[in-house]
Amino acid sequence: MIKAILSRIAQTALVVFLLVTICFFIVHALPGNPFEGEKAVSDVVIQKMEESFGLDKSKPVQLLNYWSNLFLTGDMGMSMNFKGTPVSTILGQSFPISFQLGLVAMIFGCGIGMPLGIIAALYKNKFPDYLAMIVAMAGICLPAFVIGPLLQLFVAKPIPFLNIAGWMQPQDILLPALTLGFGVAAYIARLMRGGMLEVLGQDYIRTARAKGVTTSDIIFKHALRPAISPAITYLGPAFAAVMTGSFIVETIFQIPGMGQHFIDAVIAKDIFLILGLVLFYGILMGLANLAVDILLLFLNPRLRA
Amino acid sequence: MSDKIKSSSLWSDAWVRLRKNKLATASLFLVIFILIACFILRWFLPHDPNFANLEAKFQAPSFKHWLGTDQLGRDLLARILDGGQISLLVAILATIITVFTGVIYGSVAGYIGGWVQNFMMRIVDGLLALPFLVIVILMREMISVWVESGESFFTQSLRMDEDFVRRFANIIPLIFAIAAFGWLSMGRIVCTQAANLVQMEYIEAARSLGLTHWTIVKRHIIPNLLGTVIIYATLTVPSFILYEATLSFIGMGIEPPNSSWGMLIKEGANLIEIHPNLLIFPAIMFSLTLFGFNFLGDGLRDALDPKTAKD
Numbered sequence: 001m002i003k004a005i006l007s008r009i010a011q012t013a014l015v016v017f018l019l020v021t022i023c024f025f026i027v028h029a030l031p032g033n034p035f036e037g038e039k040a041v042s043d044v045v046i047q048k049m050e051e052s053f054g055l056d057k058s059k060p061v062q063l064l065n066y067w068s069n070l071f072l073t074g075d076m077g078m079s080m081n082f083k084g085t086p087v088s089t090i091l092g093q094s095f096p097i098s099f100q101l102g103l104v105a106m107i108f109g110c111g112i113g114m115p116l117g118i119i120a121a122l123y124k125n126k127f128p129d130y131l132a133m134i135v136a137m138a139g140i141c142l143p144a145f146v147i148g149p150l151l152q153l154f155v156a157k158p159i160p161f162l163n164i165a166g167w168m169q170p171q172d173i174l175l176p177a178l179t180l181g182f183g184v185a186a187y188i189a190r191l192m193r194g195g196m197l198e199v200l201g202q203d204y205i206r207t208a209r210a211k212g213v214t215t216s217d218i219i220f221k222h223a224l225r226p227a228i229s230p231a232i233t234y235l236g237p238a239f240a241a242v243m244t245g246s247f248i249v250e251t252i253f254q255i256p257g258m259g260q261h262f263i264d265a266v267i268a269k270d271i272f273l274i275l276g277l278v279l280f281y282g283i284l285m286g287l288a289n290l291a292v293d294i295l296l297l298f299l300n301p302r303l304r305a
Numbered sequence: 306m307s308d309k310i311k312s313s314s315l316w317s318d319a320w321v322r323l324r325k326n327k328l329a330t331a332s333l334f335l336v337i338f339i340l341i342a343c344f345i346l347r348w349f350l351p352h353d354p355n356f357a358n359l360e361a362k363f364q365a366p367s368f369k370h371w372l373g374t375d376q377l378g379r380d381l382l383a384r385i386l387d388g389g390q391i392s393l394l395v396a397i398l399a400t401i402i403t404v405f406t407g408v409i410y411g412s413v414a415g416y417i418g419g420w421v422q423n424f425m426m427r428i429v430d431g432l433l434a435l436p437f438l439v440i441v442i443l444m445r446e447m448i449s450v451w452v453e454s455g456e457s458f459f460t461q462s463l464r465m466d467e468d469f470v471r472r473f474a475n476i477i478p479l480i481f482a483i484a485a486f487g488w489l490s491m492g493r494i495v496c497t498q499a500a501n502l503v504q505m506e507y508i509e510a511a512r513s514l515g516l517t518h519w520t521i522v523k524r525h526i527i528p529n530l531l532g533t534v535i536i537y538a539t540l541t542v543p544s545f546i547l548y549e550a551t552l553s554f555i556g557m558g559i560e561p562p563n564s565s566w567g568m569l570i571k572e573g574a575n576l577i578e579i580h581p582n583l584l585i586f587p588a589i590m591f592s593l594t595l596f597g598f599n600f601l602g603d604g605l606r607d608a609l610d611p612k613t614a615k616d
Binding site: 019146148149150153286 | 431434435436437438439440442443444446447450543547550551554555556557567570571573574577578581584588591592595596599600
């Protein structure tokens with residue numbers, strides 16, 4: 001089991017390494033110059049700036065420098081857009097915000113999706129099932145950029161406790177997280193329904209029923225653990241989707257997270273900030289998938305061989 | 306001969322099953338209606354989607370402007386159909402590229418099998434582990450550079466209409482950026498399916514009869530994959546519509562003067578407090594399209610593959 005986890009970590013490291021390397025070359029192929037702002041800048045100044053960021057060297061040397069700085073000193077370079085601010089400082093400010101948002105969104109997603117899926121499976125082809133599945137389909141077909149503004153208009157505006165946008169008070173996390181979590185809830189509900197239906201058709205559930213085990217015991221003690229696997233498998237990609245999906249939600253609710261920085265960095269061709277963010281997103285996705293694999297090993301003893 | 310009779314009955318059976326599924330049939334008609342509206346009816350509207358009339362801005366729905374007008378006095382219905390054309394075009398073209406790439410890659414990997422299949426699927430796994438939206442944004446920026454450098458060739462050397470070229474110069478990078486990483490799931494699904502098919506006895510029989518690899522792939526593998534591919538392609542279209550809209554919403558997709566559903570929703574979201582119509586009408590059209598394609602895909606899955614159909 002430890003061997004399996006170690007090989008997953010090695011795989012993740014390889015993927016992140018390749019990701020940053022590919023992005024390095026893509027970023028350099030982008031049009032424009034990071035030092036060209038609204039003001040006209042003379043060629044001499046641009047040349048000096050490029051030298052100070054090490055951009056005058058050949059591409060492979062630059063790439064080598066980037067990796068060696070990262071590994072030896074943990075230095076991710078300086079942002080070019082925010083003059084002289086280290087990328088690590090920007091990430092240090094924005095990452096906790098995006099991460100909190102993602103985490104609360106996942107809690108909303110599981111908290112809404114799982115009960116919905118279980119209820120749908122228990123009342124298969126009856127009214128609660130149809131209702132739950134319509135809600136689930138709505139979550140898939142109504143994307144964050146439709147739900148977000150609607151929540152702002154119909155929920156945040158009438159309730160004085162909630163702000164329409166911004167990131168000042170603790171309750172400001174609720175609506176953005178709900179917006180992000182709704183899509184996750186929809187997928188989890190569908191997966192949970194499928195998983196439950198499959199398990200509820202098994203012989204051992206019929207045996208338990210025949211023995212007179214109560215319905216709630218059948219659900220929580222016998223059915224839930226095997227039925228939850230497909231939903232858990234989805235949590236890894238879901239967390240990744242939530243982290244990148246925060247691009248939209250951060251734009252709508254004006255949250256100073258990683259997504260906003262990424263969009264601004266791409267527009268400004270802020271090379272080191274883009275690379276730093278890509279690195280972070282890659283590591284986050286790898287960790288999410290790893291966590292899911294480990295969770296599945298605990299849930300399903302047969303995988304542990 | 307017998308082969309022909311069998312395959313046609315498979316498809317007609319599926320059609321009967323699809324027609325019995327009311328939700329899927331309704332979705333099919335909805336999707337066809339939306340396609341006709343955006344690609345044909347759009348040309349017969351009395352209003353030009355780009356005709357601005359500041360005296361008639363923010364009008365409520367009326368007999369003249371069925372869905373009202375926007376902040377520049379443009380007819381909203383015309384804008385929705387025009388935007389839908391771009392949204393659907395991007396999604397459908399990207400899906401076609403995805404299908405070709407995924408089917409070729411997946412069936413080659415699955416047919417050869419062994420370490421080649423393993424290696425090719427490892428690459429897919431690695432690419433699937435990348436943050437999709439992040440890489441699509443970067444890819445689109447990169448492809449835009451190439452497309453822009455080719456733009457003058459079409460306008461000057463081939464003397465094509467400048468507006469037409471510019472319209473396409475904006476959507477092509479988006480299509481290729483989405484397709485560049487969108488084919489991965491298709492490739493994986495096709496590969497699994499092809500690897501299963503190769504082990505079937507009738508493939509072995511075909512081999513022992515001396516058919517070439519190409520004939521086997523053409524006559525046996527691809528026709529048997531067709532059902533899976535159709536189902537998955539139908540489900541890919543709405544996810545690509547969603548990606549296009551997402552990218553346009555954050556300003557990394559379709560750019561003015563082009564419009565798409567993502568752009569319209571973005572503009573509507575900015576004005577939601579004063580004129581919620583401008584968000585709600587495009588959002589309804591957008592969501593109906595996603596509903597239609599998703600339910601149609603689910604229905605096709607049940608119809609074409611009754612073994613795995615949900616009960």
